[in-house]
Amino acid sequence: xxxxxxxxxxxNAAFAEExxxxxxxxxxxxxxxxxxxxxxxxxxIEKLKPNVVLMSLLLKNADGFTVLERAKKNGxxxxxxxxxxxxxxxxxxxxxxxxxxxxxxxxxxxxxVAERIAQIVEEENVISPARETVERKRASSLDERISSIFxxxxxxxxxxxxxxxxxxxxxxxxxxxxxxxxxxxxYPMIGERFQTSASKVERAIRHxxxxxxxxxxxxxxxxxxxARVYIGSEKPTNSEFIALVADKLILxxxx
Numbered sequence: 001x002x003x004x005x006x007x008x009x010x011x012n013a014a015f016a017e018e019x020x021x022x023x024x025x026x027x028x029x030x031x032x033x034x035x036x037x038x039x040x041x042x043x044x045i046e047k048l049k050p051n052v053v054l055m056s057l058l059l060k061n062a063d064g065f066t067v068l069e070r071a072k073k074n075g076x077x078x079x080x081x082x083x084x085x086x087x088x089x090x091x092x093x094x095x096x097x098x099x100x101x102x103x104x105x106x107x108x109x110x111x112x113v114a115e116r117i118a119q120i121v122e123e124e125n126v127i128s129p130a131r132e133t134v135e136r137k138r139a140s141s142l143d144e145r146i147s148s149i150f151x152x153x154x155x156x157x158x159x160x161x162x163x164x165x166x167x168x169x170x171x172x173x174x175x176x177x178x179x180x181x182x183x184x185x186x187y188p189m190i191g192e193r194f195q196t197s198a199s200k201v202e203r204a205i206r207h208x209x210x211x212x213x214x215x216x217x218x219x220x221x222x223x224x225x226x227a228r229v230y231i232g233s234e235k236p237t238n239s240e241f242i243a244l245v246a247d248k249l250i251l252x253x254x255x
Contacts, residue, residue: 004121005032007050007078009041009067011058019054022110028121038062042070050078051124052117056106057084057095068098073192079120083108093177094185142170142249149245154215161208164190164201165242172246179246182239205238 010016038059057064080100187198213235
């Protein structure tokens with residue numbers, strides 16, 4: 001069986017060594033690096049391309065949040081297992097939205113850490129090709145369903161807000177909690193993806209929704225959402241619209 005490369009980023013030297021010793025005892029694991037510095041960690045992720053990054057949020061120079069943000073921005077996609085002391089739901093949601101596979105509250109035993117890594121490795125080794133195919137089909141299907149909704153209610157594909165709005169809905173489907181942090185979370189993330197500012201994203205999405213409402217397709221809107229949600233000139237805010245479409249898509253996928 002191919003060895004899985006594990007990078008450990010942990011500021012507590014004693015715990016880092018305990019993790020290294022325990023995980024090294026597994027035949028199919030190889031500890032490819034160990035650091036207590038987030039900047040160094042990013043360099044190691046890019047250089048070594050580990051399968052799993054076991055990372056504490058508390059690191060020197062660049063904390064775990066920064067590592068997750070930069071890794072995502074640079075297209076680096078290892079399986080992050082994040083360790084931290086935060087119990088706030090919003091913070092945990094942010095960690096997961098930035099790409100972490102698991103978030104484990106400290107103190108945590110090395111045995112539990114090993115179990116989570118084992119689950120990730122098993123998925124990679126056993127069903128990775130099938131999962132990638134399913135995920136590609138799911139992404140394509142989601143794009144098609146969102147486009148169908150936009151066509152029905154009259155959001156034209158040539159305006160900037162079309163792509164921003166579609167991206168926002170996809171993010172909300174993947175992480176419903178993000179709708180509670182639109183201004184500081186969703187808009188900046190869309191802006192990063194399209195290399196523009198959060199304020200321009202907000203304005204473009206608002207314009208896209210206004211275009212649809214100005215076309216007077218309120219019946220189509222209410223038909224899609226399965227209820228008489230809006231009447232007359234009344235229109236939803238950006239976050240309300242994204243939440244409505246995301247909820248509909250999530251419910252459809254569960255049916």
